[in-house]
Amino acid sequence: PxxxxxxxxxxxxxxxxxxHISKWWEAYNIVNRTFAVEVAQMVHHEDVVWVHDYHLxxxxxxxxxxxxxxxxxxxxxIFYLHIPFPVSMIFKEMECxxxxxxxxxxxDVVGFHGFTDARHFLSSSKRILGLSHExxxxxxxxxxxxxKTVVVTMSSVSIEPHIVDAAMHLPSSVNGVxxxxxxxxxxxxxxxxxxAQYLSGIGLKLHAYEQLLVDSPSxxxxxxxxQRCLIPGARRLDEARTIKEIxxxxxxxxxxxxxxxxxxxxxxxxxxxxxxxxxxxxASDILLNTEVRGGFHQWPLEFVYAQKDSNVPGIxxxxxxxxxxxxxxxxxxxxxxxxxxxxxTIDRALTMSKEERQGRHIRDIEFxxxxxxxxxxxxxxxxxxxxxxxxxxxxQDEAKKKKDPKLESVAGYLANEREENFSYLxxxxxxxxxxxxxxxxxxxxxxxxxxxxxxxDSFLKRDSIGSSGDAPPLDVIQSLEKICxxxxxxxxxxxxxxxEKVEEALGNIRNxxxxxxNGSCFSPPLIEGETERNWLxxxxxxxxxxxxxxAIPIMSKFTARTNGSFIKVAHSSIGWSYYSCDPEFGxxxxxxxxxxxxxxxxxxxxxxxxxxxxxxxxxxxxxxxxVVKKILRHVAAQDNNAGLDxxxxxxxxxxxxxxFTSVFSFLSETDExxxxxxxxxxxxxxEGYTLPKSHTFVEEVPIVRCRxxxxxxxxxxxxxxxxxxxxxxxxxxxxxxxxxxxxxAKGSAQSRRWSRANTEENMFT
Numbered sequence: 001p002x003x004x005x006x007x008x009x010x011x012x013x014x015x016x017x018x019x020h021i022s023k024w025w026e027a028y029n030i031v032n033r034t035f036a037v038e039v040a041q042m043v044h045h046e047d048v049v050w051v052h053d054y055h056l057x058x059x060x061x062x063x064x065x066x067x068x069x070x071x072x073x074x075x076x077x078i079f080y081l082h083i084p085f086p087v088s089m090i091f092k093e094m095e096c097x098x099x100x101x102x103x104x105x106x107x108d109v110v111g112f113h114g115f116t117d118a119r120h121f122l123s124s125s126k127r128i129l130g131l132s133h134e135x136x137x138x139x140x141x142x143x144x145x146x147x148k149t150v151v152v153t154m155s156s157v158s159i160e161p162h163i164v165d166a167a168m169h170l171p172s173s174v175n176g177v178x179x180x181x182x183x184x185x186x187x188x189x190x191x192x193x194x195x196a197q198y199l200s201g202i203g204l205k206l207h208a209y210e211q212l213l214v215d216s217p218s219x220x221x222x223x224x225x226x227q228r229c230l231i232p233g234a235r236r237l238d239e240a241r242t243i244k245e246i247x248x249x250x251x252x253x254x255x256x257x258x259x260x261x262x263x264x265x266x267x268x269x270x271x272x273x274x275x276x277x278x279x280x281x282x283a284s285d286i287l288l289n290t291e292v293r294g295g296f297h298q299w300p301l302e303f304v305y306a307q308k309d310s311n312v313p314g315i316x317x318x319x320x321x322x323x324x325x326x327x328x329x330x331x332x333x334x335x336x337x338x339x340x341x342x343x344x345t346i347d348r349a350l351t352m353s354k355e356e357r358q359g360r361h362i363r364d365i366e367f368x369x370x371x372x373x374x375x376x377x378x379x380x381x382x383x384x385x386x387x388x389x390x391x392x393x394x395x396q397d398e399a400k401k402k403k404d405p406k407l408e409s410v411a412g413y414l415a416n417e418r419e420e421n422f423s424y425l426x427x428x429x430x431x432x433x434x435x436x437x438x439x440x441x442x443x444x445x446x447x448x449x450x451x452x453x454x455x456x457d458s459f460l461k462r463d464s465i466g467s468s469g470d471a472p473p474l475d476v477i478q479s480l481e482k483i484c485x486x487x488x489x490x491x492x493x494x495x496x497x498x499x500e501k502v503e504e505a506l507g508n509i510r511n512x513x514x515x516x517x518n519g520s521c522f523s524p525p526l527i528e529g530e531t532e533r534n535w536l537x538x539x540x541x542x543x544x545x546x547x548x549x550x551a552i553p554i555m556s557k558f559t560a561r562t563n564g565s566f567i568k569v570a571h572s573s574i575g576w577s578y579y580s581c582d583p584e585f586g587x588x589x590x591x592x593x594x595x596x597x598x599x600x601x602x603x604x605x606x607x608x609x610x611x612x613x614x615x616x617x618x619x620x621x622x623x624x625x626x627v628v629k630k631i632l633r634h635v636a637a638q639d640n641n642a643g644l645d646x647x648x649x650x651x652x653x654x655x656x657x658x659x660f661t662s663v664f665s666f667l668s669e670t671d672e673x674x675x676x677x678x679x680x681x682x683x684x685x686x687e688g689y690t691l692p693k694s695h696t697f698v699e700e701v702p703i704v705r706c707r708x709x710x711x712x713x714x715x716x717x718x719x720x721x722x723x724x725x726x727x728x729x730x731x732x733x734x735x736x737x738x739x740x741x742x743x744x745a746k747g748s749a750q751s752r753r754w755s756r757a758n759t760e761e762n763m764f765t
Contacts, residue, residue, distance in 0.1 A: 025096050032058035032103075040066035045073035048384065051107065053082050058103035076384060079107035083295030084323065085117040088124040098128055105129075105145045109384045111153045113296045114326040114563060115585035118152050138386050139558055139592035151387040154585070155561045156327050157376035158301050158368050167274045168282070168306065176279025180226070184263065184283075187224040188350055191284035193272055193299060194291075196229040196242045201290035201319065203242070204336040206249040208290070212343045213257050223350060225288075226263040226280060232270035281306035281314070286349050289318045290336040296323040304328065304361065304368045313361035315349045326563045327367070329580055330360030371560075379560045425718050425729040427740050431747050433646055433714035438488045440646035441635050443628050443659055446495030446502060448652035449720050450476050450741070452734045471505040476738045479745035484511040484525070490635045494519055494624050496611070496655055498570045499535055499686075507533055518609075518618065518655060519627030520572030521686050535686040536698070537571055538626060540619035542605055548574060550600050551617050555593065562589045571686060572619055579613030590615045611655055621681070624655055625662030630680040632666040633700060643670065645713050650737055651727075652720035660717040660726040667715060 036059055043049060045067075051059050060077045067074040091097030101124055104110055112118045118141070125131040125143055133152070136142045142149040167173055180189070190209070194200040209225050229246060231239055243266070250264045277299065281287070287303040300316050301324070307313040316331040318324055325333060332349060334342045434440065444450055450472045472480075484491050492513035495502045499516035503523070506512060514533070515522035521537040548569070555567045555576045564580035576593060578586030593615050594608050601617065609616045628649070636643045649663050650656075669677045683698045685691040692698060719727035720737060731737060 021096075029058065032056055033062050035059055036062035036066045039063055040070060043067070043075045045071060045075055047075040048078065048381070049075055050078045050080065050380075052080055057100050060106035061103040064106050076109075076388070077107040078109045078111065078380060078384060079104050080111040080380070081117065082113065084293055085112060085120040086124075087120050088127040091124045091128050097124075101125060101128055105131075105143065105150055107150065108148075108387060109151045109153055109380065111155065111380055111383075113154065113156050113323050115154050115582040116326070117323075118154050119584070122152065135588055135592065136387075137592060138596060139561070139589040140383060140386060141588070142387075149387065151383055153380060153383045153561060154563065155376060155379050156296070156371070156563060157298075157373050158371035159298050159305055160372050161305065161369050164274075164278065164302060164305055168278050170275045173275040173278045173282075176276060177282045180279060180283035184224045184226070184260075187222055187260070188286070189284040190223060190225045190286045190288050190346070191280050191303070192225065192227045192288050192290075193277065193280070194227075194229060194289075195270070196231050196246065196266070197235055197238045198242055199291065199293045200242075201292045201336045202227070202229065203245050203249065204292070204339075204342075205288055205290040206246065206253065208336075208339055208342040208346065209262075210249065210253050210256075211339060212346055213253070213261060215343065216347065219347075219350070220257050220261060224261055224263055226284065227265070228272055228280070229264075229266050230270060230272060231266060231268050233268075234270070277302065278306050282310075285312075285314050286346070287314060287316045288346070289316070289322055289324065290334070290342070291319045291322040292336060294319070294322040294324075300324045300328060300331070301364075301368045304330075304364050307361060308365055308369070312354045313357050315352060315357060315360060317345055317349055326582070328364050329564060330363035375560075379557075382557070383561070422722070422725070422727075423729055425716065425731050425736075425740070427743055430648065430716055430740065431743055433716075434744055435747060437646035437714060439635070439639075439642060439644050440489045441632060441644055441648075442483065442489065442491040443631065443647070443649040443663075444491070444493050444737075445624075445651035445653075445656050445659070445720070446493055446497060446505075449650050449656075449734055449737055450480075450493065451505075473738060475742055477506075477509070479738075479741040480506070480512060481509055482745035483741070484509055490525070490631070492522075492628075492631050494627060494651075494659065496624075498568065499523070503533060513631070515624075515627045515631075517570045517573050518616075518622060519624045520570070520618070520622055522627055534692065535689045536683050536691070537686045538622075538630075538681040539684045540572065540621045540681055542572070542619045544572070544574075547601065547604055547606060547617060550604075551597060554596055554600060558589055558593050562586060565589070568614075572622060573616045575614045575616040577614045586613070609655065611653060623658040624651075625658030625665075626681065628659045628662040629666050630700070632663070633680065636666075636670070637700075643711075643713075645711055647713070647715040648718070649716070649727075650718040650720060650731075652734070656719075657726050660719075663715055663717055664726075667713065670713075 035056060039049060039059075040063055049063065051057075057079070060079055063077065064074050091101060094100070104121075105125065110121065112121065122133045122141070122143065125133070125145075129145075131143050131145055133141050133143045136149070136151070141152040143152060144150075192202070192205060194202050194205075196202065206225075206227075213220050227250075229243065231243065233239070246264075250262060253262050281303045284303070287300055289300060300318065303314060303316060316324075316328055317334055318328060318331040319336050320333050321336070325331060332345050334345050336342060452473075471477075480491065483489050490513065491511070492515055493502065493506055494515040496518045497516060499514070499521055502514050502516045506514060507523075511525045513523065513525045519538070520540070521535050523533045523535050526533065551574050552567060552569075555574070558576060559565045559567060562578060562581055562585065564582075565576060565578045565586065568575045568577060576590070578590055581589075590610050594610055597608055597615075597617060605620045606617050607620045609618055632644065632647070647663055649659050651659050680700050683691070716729060717727040719725040719730040720734060721732065722730045731740070
């Protein structure tokens with residue numbers, strides 16, 4: 001059946017004449033019905049039949065027909081495709097396209113390795129059969145077909161670690177590593193094992209390697225491409241043409257640069273023995289994949305696992321058209337048709353530091369070593385179970401909230417008023433206020449405010465994800481250093497990121513305060529004599545151990561079916577990141593993850609935040625405004641409760657809105673007694689740090705009435721990007737923020753310097 005399927009599809013691609021494939025379509029039907037007749041005799045209605053790949057795409061439909069001849073109830077069926085699913089146009093032009101789709105849709109669960117393939121399937125179902133899809137509870141996708149819901153799921157399977165471990169210890173594998181490294185001593189090894197067919201992109205790979213040697217002569221004595229081409233005999237015409245082209249390019253490379261730059265070999269058959277593969281993987285520094293269009297195969301995962309004990313792990317370079325690219329987050333991405341970028345990426349991999357190689361390896365090794373076929377099967381069967389339960393209980397209508405038209409009109413009026421008074425920030429006014437004041441506080445968001453942020457809804461598998469993290473531009477760093485050096489300024493960066501990322505980006509700036517995890521933990525500016533940062537936290541009264549026991553298993557379920565997602569646990573939050581996922585599918589999964597978390601964590605005092613590619617579970621009381629108000633109270637209480645006269649607060653997203661409202665709340669309470677305001681939460685040390693014996697941040701001064709009430713206070717709340725906001729003004733983007741900080745830093749040296757005596761003389765009690 002495989003030969004018939006492959007040859008038929010190849011002939012269809014070559015001629016696209018329905019007369020040429022009629023005999024193959026007839027044979028395809030016979031094979032599928034033969035399977036169906038035999039399987040129908042063996043199964044019972046409570047059984048599950050799992051159909052793998054395109055060879056038997058008609059089996060779910062024909063099996064159901066055969067079962068109904070024998071019994072009234074039919075078994076559950078799973079269909080899983082391991083190759084790319086074609087776009088809808090292919091099925092439109094195929095005479096048998098509709099029959100293939102209907103055969104697959106008779107399964108209860110249809111599975112793919114990536115969302116791109118699932119999207120093509122859903123699009124084909126809609127365009128060819130007129131079927132729409134819907135989102136199901138738990139993050140699944142459903143297609144209504146013949147009165148039932150067909151579940152579409154995505155998950156990937158890795159290698160079998162115990163088998164690979166055993167194979168790596170075979171004498172032939174161990175000796176193979178020694179032979180390979182000895183043969184190519186002094187050279188870095190780029191490995192490639194591909195089927196000798198056009199879609200493998202071997203010709204593109206060899207062209208890129210040849211051009212690398214032309215452009216960078218220094219590599220000619222330092223690198224070797226070890227390429228093995230498999231010749232299975234399934235597509236003889238394609239294989240013959242491809243092999244002819246490859247041999248010609250290999251001969252040309254050897255004539256130009258010598259025998260040592262390329263080690264080429266051909267293997268007859270559809271696979272290379274595992275001991276030989278593992279020997280090659282372990283001896284190699286790079287695995288280069290240049291598929292033009294490829295189904296799922298495990299060799300890149302095998303490569304990652306084989307490098308687990310290496311001090312300098314190898315790097316996978318994966319084509320963006322390969323299925324494995326959506327699975328390996330540590331791989332470098334290339335478009336094989338972009339010759340310059342491919343060459344640059346190979347060069348980057350060859351010169352990559354040990355630390356970055358290790359970091360990229362860490363991103364993938366956990367999935368590769370812990371996602372064997374048994375766990376994959378359990379995940380798919382769980383999706384089948386969820387589909388059965390969903391059919392049994394049916395859809396529950398959600399109660400519609402009644403809206404009071406009067407309230408709507410008031411809200412509309414207020415929104416209109418706010419829009420009219422929402423103006424672009426006048427940088428000159430900020431500079432003038434800065435120069436006229438002496439007790440200043442800067443509150444700045446991190447991502448999107450002092451760091452330029454990429455949009456989450458653009459599908460770009462960024463290489464920076466999981467590495468050292470983004471940092472502000474150099475001019476922003478220098479400006480912050482200058483502003484922080486002024487003793488009349490208190491500067492805090494308040495971020496939603498983890499403290500490690502924030503500290504790595506900004507921790508070396510003297511006199512800069514940091515707050516991470518949306519303000520749940522913070523590091524005050526270093527005081528005289530301190531050399532290392534100390535991290536403190538706000539105690540918000542949530543039992544996080546109990547929350548984790550409930551939340552993490554739910555997030556793990558969504559992680560298993562969402563390639564590129566991962567769980568991160570911070571001091572006072574549990575997050576599910578889908579930033580590296582396909583944006584459409586990641587957003588869909590996030591929506592239903594929140595629904596499930598809300599139901600299961602109803603008893604806990606927590607809330608759920610879905611922002612910037614991450615779903616977070618946080619204490620209900622936690623928001624950036626809490627730490628902002630604590631900062632403002634702390635600075636205002638210094639110098640015998642001298643108060644503040646300048647506040648600049650800037651942020652770009654919804655989480656920063658609480659910073660703006662906290663500024664207004666602080667200003668409104670400066671003429672109040674402390675008993676009339678809500679105290680800040682208690683301060684506790686972050687694990688691994690100690691609580692300072694004496695620090696004004698630890699114990700809040702029970703005074704909010706300031707002595708400078710008759711002096712003007714300049715408060716600028718600024719949204720980055722024009723949008724509905726509690727801020728009073730806005731700038732267009734992070735570039736505007738950087739420009740403002742540079743201007744303030746230049747004016748900082750000329751700002752008015754007040755002595756303590758002069759300050760107290762001008763303050764009112």
